[in-house]
Amino acid sequence: MSATFAALAQALAEVGRHCYERGWALGTSGNFSAVVRTEPLTLAITTSGIDKGLLEPEHIVEIDDQQRVTRGSGTPSAETTLHLAIVRARSAGAGAVLHTHSIWSTILSEAAIDGGVTIEGYEMLKGLGGVRTHEHREWLPVIENTQDWTAAAPEIETMLQKHPETHGFLIRRHGVYTWGKDLAEAKRHIEILEFLFEAMGRKRGLAWQP
Numbered sequence: 656m657s658a659t660f661a662a663l664a665q666a667l668a669e670v671g672r673h674c675y676e677r678g679w680a681l682g683t684s685g686n687f688s689a690v691v692r693t694e695p696l697t698l699a700i701t702t703s704g705i706d707k708g709l710l711e712p713e714h715i716v717e718i719d720d721q722q723r724v725t726r727g728s729g730t731p732s733a734e735t736t737l738h739l740a741i742v743r744a745r746s747a748g749a750g751a752v753l754h755t756h757s758i759w760s761t762i763l764s765e766a767a768i769d770g771g772v773t774i775e776g777y778e779m780l781k782g783l784g785g786v787r788t789h790e791h792r793e794w795l796p797v798i799e800n801t802q803d804w805t806a807a808a809p810e811i812e813t814m815l816q817k818h819p820e821t822h823g824f825l826i827r828r829h830g831v832y833t834w835g836k837d838l839a840e841a842k843r844h845i846e847i848l849e850f851l852f853e854a855m856g857r858k859r860g861l862a863w864q865p
Contacts, residue, residue, distance in 0.1 A: 663689045663699040664715035671710035680707040684756035686732035689838050696720040702729030740808040744815035749834040751841035756830035759852035764825040767797040774851050782847035783822045796824045
């Protein structure tokens, strides 16, 4: 492994275990990636079917922009196409992409109306890149779940280009995707969003009906 890929593989494994410990990526759910280089586009990404509580650097592979494994062994995540679409759409703004399957993101995604979830008025919003006030209004699009992300990826890329201000999106009854300029920022974003999802869900409580 090159030093860059080795460092990213180690860091991704640590982030994956952190998400497992927080209950955001239980079992084999979730997937995580980071950009190794942009020219040509190369990602370090988790392999499919790995328990995130047991994630280690050897469970990370390097892939090219055609999803071909160029380093390591294993099958890249089934949602690799989405990671590539996000990196392409966000360019320098997505040096890492994280996807979790928490209880609260799943509940919020199901209850969303008008195509998305709006979060505003919370101090923790200031943890999102570029946000300076609790008065910020964060709108997260909600897309329908599918088992064919290769077919859906162009639509996702177009959606992200149409909404350059958003810090993530939800997949209905599935989970959340977020990203950052690097892995540290992406980790912060997933922590902030998961906090906000839980705060909103607990506030609405049992009276909340989709």
